Amino acid sequence: xxxxxxxxxxxxxxxxxxxxxxxxxxxxxxxxxxxxxxxxxxxxxxxxxxxxxxxxxxxxxxxxxxxxxxxxxxxxxxxxxxxxxxxxxxxxxxxxxxxxxxxxxxxxxxxxxxxxxxxxxxxxxxxxxxxxxxxxxxxxxxxxxxxxxxxxxxxxxxxxxxxxxxxxxxxxxxxxxxxxxxxxxxxxxxxxxxxxxxxxxxxxxxxxxxxxxxxxxxxxxxxxxxxxxxxxxxxxxxxxxxxxxxxxxxxxxxxxxxxxxxxxxxxxxxxxxxxxxxxxxxxxxxxxxxxxxxxxxxxxxxxxxxxxxxxxxxxxxxxxxxxxxxxxxxxxxxxxxxxxxxxxxxxxxxxxxxxxxxxxxxxxxxxxxxxxxxxxxxxxxxxxxxxxxxxxxxxxxxxxxxxxxxxxxxxxxxxxxxxxxxxxxxxxxxxxxxxxxxxxxxxxxxxxxxxxxxxxxxxxxxxxxxxxxxxxxxxxxxxxxxxxxxxxxxxxxxxxxxxxxxxxxxxxxxxxxxxxxxxxxxxxxxxxxxxxxxxxxxxxxxxxxxxxxxxxxxxxxxxxxxxxxxxxxxxxxxxxxxxxxxxxxxxxxxxxxxxxxxxxxxxxxxxxxxxxxxxxxxxxxxxxxxxxxxxxxxxxxxxxxxxxxxxxxxxxxxxxxxxxxxxx
Amino acid sequence: xxxxxxxxxxxxxxxxxxxxxxxxxxxxxxxxxxxxxxxxxxxxxxxxxxxxxxxxxxxxxxxxxxxxxxxxxxxxxxxxxxxxxxxxxxxxxxxxxxxxxxx
Amino acid sequence: xxxxxxxxxxxxxxxxxxxxxxxxxxxxxxxxxxxxxxxxxxxxxxxxxxxxxxxxxxxxxxxxxxxxxxxxxxxxxxxxxxxxxxxxxxxxxxxxxxxxxxxxxxxxxxxxxxxxxxxxxxxxxxxxxxxxxxxxxxxxxxxxxxxxxxxxxxxxxxxxxxxxxxxxxxx
Numbered sequence: 001x002x003x004x005x006x007x008x009x010x011x012x013x014x015x016x017x018x019x020x021x022x023x024x025x026x027x028x029x030x031x032x033x034x035x036x037x038x039x040x041x042x043x044x045x046x047x048x049x050x051x052x053x054x055x056x057x058x059x060x061x062x063x064x065x066x067x068x069x070x071x072x073x074x075x076x077x078x079x080x081x082x083x084x085x086x087x088x089x090x091x092x093x094x095x096x097x098x099x100x101x102x103x104x105x106x107x108x109x110x111x112x113x114x115x116x117x118x119x120x121x122x123x124x125x126x127x128x129x130x131x132x133x134x135x136x137x138x139x140x141x142x143x144x145x146x147x148x149x150x151x152x153x154x155x156x157x158x159x160x161x162x163x164x165x166x167x168x169x170x171x172x173x174x175x176x177x178x179x180x181x182x183x184x185x186x187x188x189x190x191x192x193x194x195x196x197x198x199x200x201x202x203x204x205x206x207x208x209x210x211x212x213x214x215x216x217x218x219x220x221x222x223x224x225x226x227x228x229x230x231x232x233x234x235x236x237x238x239x240x241x242x243x244x245x246x247x248x249x250x251x252x253x254x255x256x257x258x259x260x261x262x263x264x265x266x267x268x269x270x271x272x273x274x275x276x277x278x279x280x281x282x283x284x285x286x287x288x289x290x291x292x293x294x295x296x297x298x299x300x301x302x303x304x305x306x307x308x309x310x311x312x313x314x315x316x317x318x319x320x321x322x323x324x325x326x327x328x329x330x331x332x333x334x335x336x337x338x339x340x341x342x343x344x345x346x347x348x349x350x351x352x353x354x355x356x357x358x359x360x361x362x363x364x365x366x367x368x369x370x371x372x373x374x375x376x377x378x379x380x381x382x383x384x385x386x387x388x389x390x391x392x393x394x395x396x397x398x399x400x401x402x403x404x405x406x407x408x409x410x411x412x413x414x415x416x417x418x419x420x421x422x423x424x425x426x427x428x429x430x431x432x433x434x435x436x437x438x439x440x441x442x443x444x445x446x447x448x449x450x451x452x453x454x455x456x457x458x459x460x461x462x463x464x465x466x467x468x469x470x471x472x473x474x475x476x477x478x479x480x481x482x483x484x485x486x487x488x489x490x491x492x493x494x495x496x497x498x499x500x501x502x503x504x505x506x507x508x509x510x511x512x513x514x515x516x517x518x519x520x521x522x523x524x525x526x527x528x529x530x531x532x533x534x535x536x537x538x539x540x541x542x543x544x545x546x547x548x549x550x551x552x553x554x555x556x557x558x559x560x561x562x563x564x565x566x567x568x569x570x571x572x573x574x575x576x577x578x579x580x581x582x583x584x585x586x587x588x589x590x591x592x593x594x595x596x597x598x599x600x601x602x603x604x605x606x607x608x609x610x611x612x613x614x615x616x617x618x619x620x621x622x623x624x625x626x627x628x629x630x631x632x633x634x635x636x637x638x639x640x641x642x643x644x645x646x647x648x649x650x651x652x653x654x655x656x657x658x659x660x661x662x663x664x
Numbered sequence: 665x666x667x668x669x670x671x672x673x674x675x676x677x678x679x680x681x682x683x684x685x686x687x688x689x690x691x692x693x694x695x696x697x698x699x700x701x702x703x704x705x706x707x708x709x710x711x712x713x714x715x716x717x718x719x720x721x722x723x724x725x726x727x728x729x730x731x732x733x734x735x736x737x738x739x740x741x742x743x744x745x746x747x748x749x750x751x752x753x754x755x756x757x758x759x760x761x762x763x764x765x766x767x
Numbered sequence: 768x769x770x771x772x773x774x775x776x777x778x779x780x781x782x783x784x785x786x787x788x789x790x791x792x793x794x795x796x797x798x799x800x801x802x803x804x805x806x807x808x809x810x811x812x813x814x815x816x817x818x819x820x821x822x823x824x825x826x827x828x829x830x831x832x833x834x835x836x837x838x839x840x841x842x843x844x845x846x847x848x849x850x851x852x853x854x855x856x857x858x859x860x861x862x863x864x865x866x867x868x869x870x871x872x873x874x875x876x877x878x879x880x881x882x883x884x885x886x887x888x889x890x891x892x893x894x895x896x897x898x899x900x901x902x903x904x905x906x907x908x909x910x911x912x913x914x915x916x917x918x919x920x921x922x923x924x925x926x927x928x929x930x931x932x933x934x935x936x937x938x
Contacts, residue, residue, distance in 0.1 A: 655874055666769060688868075689860050694801075701808075733831060748842060748846065
C-alpha cells in the first residue's frame with residue numbers, strides 16, 4: 001500500500017465534513033450518521049494500511065540502514081512570501097505520525113459508531129442537530145489528522161487552531177444550555193491565550209532559524225530525529241539572548257505554553273473539566289484521547305530541540321510532574337464522574353509530558369547509555385495506550401450517563417447488576433490505567449517510571465506516588481458507580497446495557513486496552529528512528545504494581561460497600577478534602593484575577609474613559625452641531641426672494657467697501 | 665450734444681434696478697422670471713456698449729451677449745418647464761405657497 | 768458730434784427702456800408685464816443696431832422677442848387661474864424691494880459718476896462687424912476664436928432640451 005494514501009486519510013474526513021455539513025440537512029438523521037460511520041471506517045482501514053506499511057513494509061524509503069525515516073508524501077508550498085518565508089502544507093509520515101493516525105482514526109471510528117446510539121433517545125430516534133454533530137466530528141478528525149502529519153510548525157499551528165475550533169463547536173453542541181456556552185467560551189479563550197504564546201514561539205523560532213520546516217529543524221539527513229540538525233538550527237539562531245535566556249529557550253518555552261494550553265497543563269487546565277459539558281463521545285474523542293495530547297505531540301515533534309535547550313525542558317518537567325500530582329489529587333474527590341475522568345486525563349497527559357522531559361537527561365547527551373530516549377518512547381507509548389483506555393472509560397461513562405441521566409455518582413451506585421457489560425469494560429479500563437499487568441497501561445506506565453528513575457530517584461518516587469493515586473481514584477469511581485450500595489431506580493425504567501452501537505465500541509476498545517501493551521513500541525516509535533533496547537526492569541515494575549495494588553486495595557476497603565469510612569476520612573481532613581473538591585480554588589483564583597483585577601482594575605476605568613471622554617467628546621460635537629443647526633435653520637426660509645435680497649445686500653456692501661478703498 | 669458711454673449705462677442701470685425690485689416683490693413665479701430677463705438684458709447692454717466704446721477693434725463683448733442670449737433662452741425654457749410642472753402639482757405659481765422644500 | 772437723428776433715437780430708446788422697465792415690474796397683470804418686457808427687448812435691440820451690431824440686434828429680436836417671450840406667454844396662459852388675474856403684493860416686501868433696488872442703483876450710479884473716467888468716452892469708428900467675420904470668429908480656434916464656448920453652448924442647449932422634456936413629461 002503506497003504511503004501517499006496518507007493524503008487520502010487526511011482528506012477524507014474533510015470531504016465528509018463538507019458533505020455532511022452541506023447535504024446532511026437534506027438527508028435523514030440516521031442515514032447521515034451511518035454515512036459518517038462508513039466513511040470513518042474506510043478512513044480507519046486506510047490509516048491502518050498506511051501505518052502497517054510504514055512500520056512493516058519496505059521500499060518506500062521508510063527504512064534506511066535500520067533507521068526509520070520520515071517520509072514526506074507531499075509538501076506543496078501554500079503561501080510563498082519570500083525565498084525563506086514559505087509556508088507549506090504537507091503530509092509527512094514518521095513513527096509518531098503513523099502512530100497518531102492509528103490512534104485518531106480508531107478512537108474517531110469508535111466515537112462515530114457510539115454516537116449513533118448515544119445521540120439518540122431511548123426509542124432510538126436521533127437527536128436534533130445530528131447532522132451538525134457528525135459534520136463537526138468529521139471536521140475535528142480532519143484537523144487532528146492534519147496536525148499530526150504536518151511537515152512544518154506553521155501547519156501545526158493552523159491545525160492547532162482548527163482542532164480548537166472544532167472542540168469549541170462540539171463543546172457547545174447543546175448551545176441552548178448556558179453551561180455549554182460558558183464552557184466552550186472558556187475552552188476557546190484559555191486555549192487561544194496559550195496559542196498566542198505558541199504563535200510568539202513560532203515567530204521567534206522561525207525568525208532566528210529562518211525556517212518553519214521540520215526537516216531543517218529536527219530531522220537529520222536521514223530524515224529522522226537528529227541532535228546535529230537541532231544543534232545547527234540553534235547555532236543559526238546564534239547567541240541572541242533576551243532577559244538573560246537564549247532566544248531559543250524563550251521560543252521553545254512559548255511553544256510549550258501553546259501545547260500546555262491544549263494539553264491542559266497546570267495552570268492552563270481550567271478549561272478541560274468544564275469542557276465536559278459537551279456530549280460524552282466528544283469528551284472521549286477530543287478531551288481524552290486526541291486533541292489534549294496535541295501538546296505532547298508538539299513537544300515530541302520538536303524533541304531534539306528541547307533536548308538541547310535544557311531550560312525549556314526543565315520547565316516542562318516541573319510543570320508536568322506538578323500537574324500529574326495536582327490533577328490526581330483533585331480526581332480523588334470529584335463526584336461528577338466525567339470531571340473525575342477529566343482530571344484523570346490531565347494527570348495522565350502530565351505523565352506523558354514528564355516522561356518526555358525526563359528523557360533529556362543531561363548526562364545522556366554526554367555518554368550515550370542504554371535507555372537514552374526511553375522517556376520519549378514511553379511517552380508516545382503511553383499516549384497510545386492512554387488514548388485507548390481513556391476513550392473506553394469515557395464511553396463507558398457515557399453509557400452510564402445515558403442510562404441514568406445524571407453525571408453525579410450518588411445517582412448511580414450499584415449499577416453492576418444492571419449493566420454488566422459496561423461494568424466489565426469499565427473495570428478493564430480501570431485496570432489498564434492503574435497499571436496492572438498485562439493490561440496496556442502497565443507497559444507504558446512502567447516505561448515512564450523507568451525513565452523517571454533514570455533521571456533521578458526523586459522524580460521516580462514522585463511519579464510512582466501519582467501512579468498509586470491513579471489506581472486509587474479510578475477504583476473509587478468504579479466502586480461508587482457499580483457497587484457501594486443498591487441502586488435506587490430514579491427513572492421510570494431501570495438502567496440497562498445500551499444498544500449494540502454503544503456496546504460494540506466498548507468491547508472493541510476493551511480488547512485493545514488488554515492487548516495494546518504488547519505492541520513493540522521500542523523498536524517502532526523512537527525519537528531518532530533507531531531501535532531501542534529495553535528490558536522490563538523488575539524492580540520498577542514490581543514496585544509500581546505493588547503501589548497500584550495498594551491504591552486499589554485502599555479504594556476497595558473504602559468504597560466497595562457502603563460504609564462510613566470515606567465520610568470519616570473526609571471529616572478528618574476537611575480542609576484538604578474541600579480544597580481538593582473545589583479543585584484547589586483555581587477557578588476562583590482565575591475568577592478573581594479576571595473579574596476583580598483585570599475587569600475592575602483595568603477594563604472598567606478604560607471603559608469609563610472610552611464612554612465618558614472619547615465618546616463624550618464625539619457626542620458633544622454632535623450635540624453642538626445639532627443645536628447650532630437647529631438655531632440657524634430659520635435662515636433657510638425656503639423663500640428665494642429673501643435669499644436674493646440678502647445676496648444683493650452683500651454684493652452692495654462689497655461694492656461699497658471697494659469704493660471706499662479706492663477712495664482712500 | 666454727444667452720446668457718451670454714460671448715457672447708455674443709465675438706462676441699463678435703471679433696467680437692472682427694476683429687475684431687482686421685481687424679483688424681490690413679485691409673487692408669481694413667471695413674473696419673477698420676467699424680472700430676471702430684465703436683469704440679464706441690462707447686462708447684455710452693458711457688454712455691448714463697453715465693447716463698442718472702449719474696445720472698438722474687438723468683438724468680445726458682442727460675443728458674450730450672443731452667448732448670454734443663448735443661455736438665457738435655454739434657462740428660460742427650462743425654468744418655465746419647471747414652473748409648469750410645479751403648477752401641475754401645486755395648482756399654483758405663487759412662490760410663497762410653494763415652500764415644501766424648506767428645512 | 769452725433770447726428771440729430773441719432774440723438775433723438777437715443778432719447779426715445781432710453782425713455783422707452785426706463786418707462787417700460789418700471790411698468791414691467793409694477794403692473795399687476797402678468798400678461799401686461801410680459802408685453803412691456805417685449806417693448807424693453809425691442810428697445811434693447813435698437814441700441815444694438817445703433818452700436819452697429821446688426822447681427823446681435825437681429826438675434827435679440829429673433830430669440831428674445833420671438834422665442835422667449837412666446838414661451839412666457841404660453842406659460843402664462845397655462846398657469847393662469849380664472850378670476851385671479853391680479854396679484855397683490857405684500858407691503859413689507861415692496862419696501863424691501865424698493866430699498867434694495869434703489870440702494871443698488873444709487874450705489875452704482877454714484878460709482879459711475881465718481882470713479883469711472885471712461886464714462887465720458889465717445890463713440891469712435893470701429894471695425895465693420897459683418898456676418899462673415901462673426902462666423903469666422905465663432906468657429907475659429909485662434910486667440911480670439913470662440914469655438915469652445917460655441918460647442919459648450921450647443922451641449923448646454925442639448926442638455927436643456929433633454930431636461931425640458933424630462934421635466935415637462937407627464938408621469
